[in-house]
C-alpha cells in the first residue's frame with residue numbers, strides 16, 4: 001500500500017450496487033401515501049399507556065421474552081403464547097425471518113408486484129431473490145405459483161395478502177396450494193398480513209405446529225401505532241424458537257411491549273375504526289370506478305390501486321399541486337400508470353375525490 005494513501009472501507013460486494021428503500025415524504029395538507037391509520041390511538045389507550053410508563057423500572061432491561069405481550073396477543077388470536085414472536089415493526093419480523101431462513105446460497109421467492117421490502121431485505125441478507133409473476137388483475141395462479149415453488153426450491157416464499165400495493169386478497173385454496181408446495185421442498189411460507197384486518201379472511205387459520213406457515217402482522221395500521229414500531233409473527237412454536245435465537249437480546253423496548261398489551265384492551269374501538277375504513281374504501285372505490293379515465297382494482301386493504309388510462313405520473317403531480325399526496329407507482333415494472341391511494345379520514349378522502357374531479361379532465365385531455 002502507498003504510504004499516506006488510506007483505503008476507504010467498502011461494504012459487502014453484493015450490497016454496493018443495492019439502492020436503499022425510498023418512500024418520498026412531502027409536507028402537504030392531505031397525506032395518503034404510506035397506508036398509515038388516519039386516526040390517533042383512542043385517548044383511553046394513551047392515558048393507560050402513560051400511567052403504565054410512570055410505573056416502569058427504566059433502569060432495567062425489558063422482558064426479553066415479551067411474555068405479557070405474547071400472552072395477550074395469543075389470547076386475542078386464540079393461539080398459544082409459544083406461537084407468537086414480536087419485534088420492532090413487521091419489517092423487523094421479516095428481517096429476522098430472512099436472517100434465520102435465508103442467507104447465502106438460499107433463495108426467497110416473491111410474486112411481483114408486491115411489497116418491495118420482501119426482496120430488499122432478502123438481498124440485504126445475501127439471499128437470492130426469485131421473482132414469480134401474477135395473473136392480469138394481480139391474483140396468483142395457484143397451480144403456476146405452486147409449480148414455481150417446486151421448480152425453484154426456495155427456502156422462503158413470501159405472499160402478501162392483502163397485497164401491497166395492489167390490495168389483492170388471495171383465496172384460501174391458493175395459500176393451501178402454496179403451503180403444500182412449500183412443504184414438498186422444505187420451504188417456509190410467509191404470509192404478510194400487514195393489512196389482514198381489512199380483509200374478509202385471514203391465513204391465521206392455517207397456522208399450527210404441523211406445517212411451515214407463518215403469518216406476519218403489524219400494530220402500525222389498525223392499531224394506530226406506526227410511531228411505536230411493533231409487529232409480530234404467528235408461527236409454529238419450533239419456528240418461533242429459531243427466530244428468538246436470531247433477534248438481538250432486549251430488542252423490543254418496555255414502552256413498546258406495554259403499548260402492545262394496552263392496545264388490545266381497546267379492541268372494540270379498533271374494530272369500529274376498521275369498519276369505518278372499509279366503508280370509506282368502498283365509497284372511494286365506487287367514486288373512482290365511475291370515472292371512465294380510470295381502472296380501479298378490488299382491494300381488501302386500507303388503500304386502493306388505480307390505473308390511469310393516460311399519464312399516471314401527470315395525475316400524481318396534478319394531485320400534489322392540489323395538496324394531496326398519494327403513492328406514485330406509475331413508472332414501476334408491472335404497474336404502468338398506477339397510483340396507490342391510502343384510505344384516510346372522511347375529510348381527507350373527500351379532499352382527494354374533489355381534487356380528482358378537478359384534475360382528471362385536464363390530465364386525461
Ligand SMILES: Cc1ncc(COP(=O)(O)O)c(C=O)c1O
Nearest residue numbers: 089090091115164194218220231
Ligand atoms: C405489506 C407490508 N408489510 C410490512 C410493512 C411494514 O410495517 P411495519 O414495519 O410498520 O410493521 C408494511 C408497511 O407499509 C407493508 O405494507
